[in-house]
Amino acid sequence: MRHFALLLCLVGAPLAAQTPAEAARGAMVQLEDATAQLDSAESARDRVRALTEAVQAFETGLAAMRDGLRAASIRETELRRELNARDAEVTRLLAALSALGPDAGPKNFVHPDGPIGAARAGLLMASITPALTDAAADLRADVEEATALRQLQQDAADTLQTGLANIQIARTALSQAIADRTDLPRKFTEDPVKTALLIAATETLDGFAAGLSQISENEADLDLPAASNRKGRLSLPVSGEILRRAGETDAAGVTRPGILIATRPRALVTTPAAATIRYRGPLLDYGLVSILEPEPDILFVFAGLHSVFGETGQVLPEGSPVGLMGGPAGETNDIQSPSGERAGEALSETLYIEVRLGDTPEDPLGWFTEDKGRTE
Template sequence: MRLALLLICLAFPATGQEAAQAAAQRLQAAGEKLIAAESARDRISALTETVQAYEDGLIAMREGLRQVTLQEAALSTDLATQREEVAQLLGVLSTIRRTPDPVLQAHPAGALGATRAGMMVADVTNGLQTRVVILRDQVEQAQRLRDWREKATQELADGLQGAQTARTALGQAMSERTDPPLRFEEDPVQIALLVAGAESLGSFANQMRRTGLAPEITITPSGNLPLPAGGIVLPTTNTERPGIRIAAQPGALVASPAPATVLFRGALLDYGNVVILEPTTDVLFILAGLKEVFVEPGEIVETGAPLGLMGDETDVDGNLTENAIFDWGDAQQTLYLEVREGQSPTNPDSWFALE
C-alpha cells in the first residue's frame, strides 16, 4: 500500500500530479479504512475503495508516462535537427580556420570587407556557443525523460501487481460472506430452463423480471448515475443491441451504480457473464461481459457495491468486445450496459452520465 502511494505521488511530472495526488489520497484513505475494518462488510467496502483507487492511480500513471514519451520523442526529433545544423556550422568554421591568413585577408572588398567578414565569423562563433549550451541542456533533459520513463514503466508494473493483489483480496472477501441480505432464493432448475430457451438478452431479461423486489429507495431517470466501470463509452456499432459499450481497463472493478436487487448472474448466449439488476420497480440494468462475478441472485446491493471484475489483456470475448486501443497501447475490456423500462430498452443516457 505504501509503495503504491509513493509510486503515484513521487513518480509524476507536473502534467499528471493533480490526478496522481487525488488517487494517492484515495489510496491512503482506503488503506486506513482497511486497517480499521472490524467486520466483513467493512473490509469489503475498504477493499472496493482500494481497488478503485489503484485503478485511478494506474490511469494517472499511464497518462503521465504517455506525456513523457511524447515529450521525449519531440525532443529527440528537435535534437537531431539541431545537431545537423551545428555540425554544418562547425564544418564551415573548421574550413575557415584551415584557410591561410593571406587568403583570408585578400577579401574582394578590401580591408573593410575582410574586417566585416571577421566580425561576422565572430558573431557566428558566439551564436554557435550559445546553441551548443542549449543543445547540451536539451540532451540532459532528454536523458532525464528517458530515465523517468524507464523508472515509471517499472513502477507501473509494480502498481499493476498491487491492483491485482487488491482485486484478489476483494474476491476472497466476497466469497467468504456468510450473510448477504437476500430478497428471494434462486430456483436453479427454473433458471437453467430459462437460459436454455433464451433467444435474446431482452426476452430473457423480461422473463427474469420479478415484481416488487426493487429496493425501498426509488430512483428516477436523472442522467447522473455513475458508470458501472470507469472507462470510455464507445461509438455504437451494432443496432441490434440497444445498450452501450464501455471500454474499461483490464481487470477493472464493476460496481453497482445504484441500490438494487440482483435478479440474475451467469453466462448467457454470446454475452459472457451477465448480471441483471432491478434498481427500481419495472426497471432493469443489464451488465454483460464480466469475467468474474461476486454477487448471487436475490442479493441486495448498495451503490458502489462490487459486482465483479473484467477480464485481463489475454482474455477477450470476441463476440462482445472489440478491443479498443488507447494512446498507451493497452488492450481494453468492453462492458455492455443496457437499460430496460417495462418490456422495452431505453436510452442509457437518461439514467447514466455517459460523458
C-alpha cells in the same frame, strides 16, 4: 556568412513543455497513495468499500502512469531523433563557438578590407553571437530533457511493478471480502430450477428480462433510493470509452438498444445505484451477465464480464463491485510501450450496457453521465 546563416536556423526550434514528465511523476504519487489505501483497507470497518476504492485508485494511477510514461517515451524518442538529425549542425555550432572563444565580440572580426569591412563584420558578430548562444542553450535543454525523461522511465519501473502487483493483491482481497460478506439484505430467494427453465426457454434478452419475476421466492418489500430521480446523473459502472451507442449497428450487422464501452483489462465494474441482483451468470450470446434492479420495473444489464460478484437476490449498496472485466492483468513493458500499448490492448475489453424500463429498452446515455466513460 552562409556558415553563420545556417547556424541561425537552429534558433527556431521551440523548447518542449515538460507535461509528460509531470504527468508521469503525478501518476507515481497516485500509485503510492493507492498503496497506502490498500494498507489501510486491512483494518477498515467496511473492507469491501475500502478495497473497492483501493482497486479504483490503482486503476486510475496505472492508467495515468500508462499515459504519462507513453507520452514521456514518445517525447524522448522525438528528442533523440531530432538531436541525431541535427548532428551535423551541432558539430558546426560547437566548432563555431570554439573558434570564437569565451570573449567573442565584434572586435574579433577585423576585416582585411579596412574599417568598413570591419564595421560590417562587427555588426554581423553582434547579431550572430546571441543566436549562437541561444542555439547552444536550446540544444543543452533538449539533451537535459531527453536524459531526464530516460531517468524518469527507469525510476518509474519499480513503482509500476509494485502498482501492478498491488492491484492484483487488492482484487484478490476484494473477491475474498465479498465472499465473506454477510451483512447484505436479501430481497428474495432464487429458485435455481425456475432459473434454469427460464434460460432454456429464452431466445432473447427481452424474453429473459420479462420472465425474471418468475425465478424469485419470498420477495421482501425493501425500499431503495429511487434511481430514476437521478436519471441522467448516474455514473457509468466502468471507466473506458464509449465504443458504440444505442441503435448503432456493429461490424456483424447486429443492432442493439444498449451501448458498448471499451475498457481496460481487469477493470472493476460497480453498480451506479443501490440495486438488487436479479440475475448473475451466463446468458445467450451475451457472455457473463449481471442484471440489477435499482427499483421496480427498471433493470440495468451489464454483459461481457469475466467474473461476477454477489448472489442473486442480494441488495447492493451504490458503488458496490458487480464484477471484473477479462483480459491479461498487465505487465510493466505493456504500460511503458511507446507504440500505443501493443496495438490497442489498453482498451481491449468491452462491456455491454442496457437499461430497460418495463418491457422497453431505453438509451443508457439518457441515464448515465459520460464522464466516467472516458479514459484520457
